[in-house]
Amino acid sequence: MDWSPFVVCAPEEYAPASRGLGSAEGIADRLRTAAFAERQAFAAFLWAAEKMSDASDELRAAWRRIGLEEEMHLNLLLGRMAELGVKVEDRPVSDRLWRRLIQSKTAPEFSALMRDAEARGRAAEESFRRSLAQRDPVTAAIFGRIADDEAEHLAVADRLAAGGVESNADYPSKTKDFDGGPR
Secondary structure, eight states: OOOTTSOBOOTTSOOOOOOOTTSHHHHHHHHHHHHHHHHHHHHHHHHHHHHOTTSOHHHHHHHHHHHHHHHHHHHHHHHHHHHHTOOGGGSOBOOHHHHHHTTOOSHHHHHHHHHHHHHHHHHHHHHHHHHHTTTOHHHHHHHHHHHHHHHHHHHHHHHHHTTOOOOGGGSOOOOSOOOOSOO
16 A cells, blocks of 8 residues: 555654653644544544445445545644644554454454444543644644544444444535635
């Protein structure tokens, strides 16, 4: 997989630990890590919609819609990084999430792994929304927007796991422009 412009560490390596959140570098590290997680999720949802032969048409459609939201999140984060002068390629990231997700053999297995990843991402984004609210309200608003969308992704996953059916009317598009909140 070509992850450009991200620099991905070797499979046996871990990405460098994030620097302290109180520094500009620490904020950059969180933005970079979150952006790459969104990039992996975008790719994984589209991969699953294509490859999981046991997935219903409704589930495939939901994965495609959520994948497009993950791409929108990626673009929000990359845009903020550009505003702050953060270079994507300055520090390596890990593609362990992607590698774990594409090992899935069934739609339920993929769904469970992705649900866990979405829940962990939402918790981190909520934490960043709170932690950055005073220091960097624009970045905090972006993380908050993503956390709110991830909550909807989790609700979709839960409805589908319970045998519910999704339609476009049930899941309004969030891919409209987002101004990043207060400036």
